[in-house]
Amino acid sequence: xxxxxxxxxxxxxxxxxxxxxxxxxxxxxxxxxxxxxxxxxxxxxxxxxxxxxxxxxxxxxxxxxxxxxxxxxxxxxxxxxxxxxxxxxxxxxxxxxxxxxxxxxxxxxxxxxxxxxxxxxxxxxxxxxxxxxxxxxxxxxxxxxxxxxxxxxxxxxxxxxxxxxxxxxxxxxxxxxxxxxxxxxxxxxxxxxxxxxxxxxxxxxxxxxxxxxxxxxxxxxxxxxxxxxxxxxxxxxxxxxxxxxxxxxxxxxxxxxxxxxxxxxxxxxxxxxxxxxxxxxxxxxxxxxxxxxxxxxxxxxxxxxxxxxxxxxxxxxxxxxxxxxxxxxxxxxxxxxxxxxxxxxxxxxxxxxxxxxxxxxxxxxxxxxxxxxxxxxxxxxxxxxxxxxxxxxxxxxxxxxxxx
Numbered sequence: 001x002x003x004x005x006x007x008x009x010x011x012x013x014x015x016x017x018x019x020x021x022x023x024x025x026x027x028x029x030x031x032x033x034x035x036x037x038x039x040x041x042x043x044x045x046x047x048x049x050x051x052x053x054x055x056x057x058x059x060x061x062x063x064x065x066x067x068x069x070x071x072x073x074x075x076x077x078x079x080x081x082x083x084x085x086x087x088x089x090x091x092x093x094x095x096x097x098x099x100x101x102x103x104x105x106x107x108x109x110x111x112x113x114x115x116x117x118x119x120x121x122x123x124x125x126x127x128x129x130x131x132x133x134x135x136x137x138x139x140x141x142x143x144x145x146x147x148x149x150x151x152x153x154x155x156x157x158x159x160x161x162x163x164x165x166x167x168x169x170x171x172x173x174x175x176x177x178x179x180x181x182x183x184x185x186x187x188x189x190x191x192x193x194x195x196x197x198x199x200x201x202x203x204x205x206x207x208x209x210x211x212x213x214x215x216x217x218x219x220x221x222x223x224x225x226x227x228x229x230x231x232x233x234x235x236x237x238x239x240x241x242x243x244x245x246x247x248x249x250x251x252x253x254x255x256x257x258x259x260x261x262x263x264x265x266x267x268x269x270x271x272x273x274x275x276x277x278x279x280x281x282x283x284x285x286x287x288x289x290x291x292x293x294x295x296x297x298x299x300x301x302x303x304x305x306x307x308x309x310x311x312x313x314x315x316x317x318x319x320x321x322x323x324x325x326x327x328x329x330x331x332x333x334x335x336x337x338x339x340x341x342x343x344x345x346x347x348x349x350x351x352x353x354x355x356x357x358x359x360x361x362x363x364x365x366x367x368x369x370x371x372x373x374x375x376x377x378x379x380x381x382x383x384x385x386x387x388x389x390x391x392x393x394x395x396x397x398x399x400x401x402x403x404x
Contacts, residue, residue, distance in 0.1 A: 004031025005358040009185065011035070011092040012083075013067065014074075014107070016043045017139065018167060019201065020096035020124045021063050022174035027092070027181065028066030029351035029360050035376060036067045037083060039074070040397045042369040054342045061366045065338060065348045069367030070376045071397035074105050078395045085380050087112050087119065092181055096124040099134045109196045119194040120184045124177055128200040138201065143169040147205025152212060154225035161225070169201040172208055234280035234287060235259070238317060239295035245317040246300045248307060253277055255313065262310045263294050338365035341399075370397040 009032040015021045021036070021043070028034040036043075043060060051058035070086075072079040084107075087093060093112065095102055102108045102123070109121045126138025141163055144150050149168060150161035180197045188194060209216075215223045215231060223231060228238035228247075236249025250259040253276055260268045268274050268290075273283050280287055295303065300316050307314035318326065324335050332352065340346040343365075350362045373396050377387050390396040 003359045004029065004361060005355060006182075006185075007031035007358075009033070009091045010089060011094060012086050012090045013037060014083075014093070014095040014097065014102065016096065017045050018063060018170040019140075019173040020094050020122075020177065022171065023122075023124075023177040023181070024094055025063050025066060026174070026178045026351045027094075028363055030353070031358070031361075032092070034067040035086060035372075036064065036069045036367060037074075037086070038069060038071045038369060038397075040071055040394060042071065042397075046369065056340075056342055056366075056368070061340070061343075061346065061348075064366040066363040067367055068364075068372035068376060069370065070373045071370035072373075073395055074107070076393075076395050078390060078393070080106055082377070082380070082390075082396070083107060084112070084115060086376070088115055090116065090119060091185065092120045092122065094122045094124075094177070094181070098137075099123070099125055099129050113194060113196075117194060118188060118192065120181055120188065120197065121194065122177055122181050122184075122197040123199075124173060125198075125200045127202050128198065133202075140167040140170045140201070143201040143205055147202055148209065148212075148222075149205060152223050152225050155227045157224040159225065159227075168208060169205055173199060173201050173204045176204055176207075229284070229288070232281065233277060234284045235291055236313075237288070240292055241295050241300040241303060242298055244300045246295070246303055246314060247317060248295075248303070248312065248314040250277075251313050256280075258310055259312055262306055262312050263291070265290075265294060336362050338362055340365035341368050341371060368399045371399045373398040 006027060009027070011024060011027050011032045011034040013021065013024045013034060013036040015024060015036065016038075024034050024036065043064075046057050046060050049057065049059050070082075072082055074080055074083060087107075095107075103111070109123075113119055113121065125134070126143060127133035127136060144163055145161070147169060150163055153162045153164050154160060176199055177197070180199060184195055184197055206213075212223045212231070230236035230249065233249060233251060236251060238245050238247050248259075250256040256274075256277075257269055260266055273279050274287060298306075304314060304316055306312075316322070323329060329335065334350045334352045335347050336350050337345050338348050346365050348362055348365065351360055353360050374387050377390070377396070378384075382390075387396070387398075391398055
């Protein structure tokens, strides 16, 4: 049984791909009861990529845990009727179709807020409602390109732009949607009224600019890619070691002396052109060339031990395997086992939040397509015969036919 801070909150998802479904994951982990509404053929991501086992797609499994699933044809009147019935008792509607699609289905905000004035209606899109962009297809890699992230991600200014290795636009939009929904639920406690929330991926990329926006304001120029180096602090970057890579640095001028002593290069302290961070930025190339040769003389573990003893800013460059099996992540217990209906024991990533009284908990593994259709329809008051009728008419999809 759920005991999270959102226990009692009912969420209906009309979602696909990543940003909005990931938000639903987090809501579920914090206690909300989440029902994912999929088309008869399912979320598009179920058929994307090549990571399959027993017909189940690991991309879908990665960010759809903790939900029950119902498969509906929303283009049929009976399907729309079922969707409206789900929404009558819901607290949150979460959707990420292109602007206008939910309106065409008769499930737009004006349509459903009349049925349920307390409903929080959260719409996630790629570009928002700007006419020139609203109907364009837009997904994380496209948004990262337009959102300036790729222009600042490369080995150097002469190298081609690179797509960051994680879906920054999708993930950050999911996190923002989660916070926005919680804020709207809090406001509803005071006003008694629901409202519509709109957010989009391209705006989130602007918010993600962070310090790079400050750099742009200061210079009036597009920040250049710095590879593995910090744009404004030297040294603060990835260094090659004898057996891999590590991040390390002197994050401020007071840290320069202990950094030099830790790597056995005290003579650098007497060189005036390295005495301040401003000077080190100017002479970045020659200093980095020297430091790279120093770091190559020891293994990553050896450097980490030295830096740990001296409290120097550092960390190994890990792959996913090293990260999720590390002592710190194991101690935090955010990789938890679930029991999947087809795949058995399946690890998933829980929301990394800890409360003093309420418990964050993964409620289940990801749903099979139509796995809970019959169960949810029964809860809405439909008989076994009516459910069989819906199946025969293609209104719903069920993973296993209901036995009468």
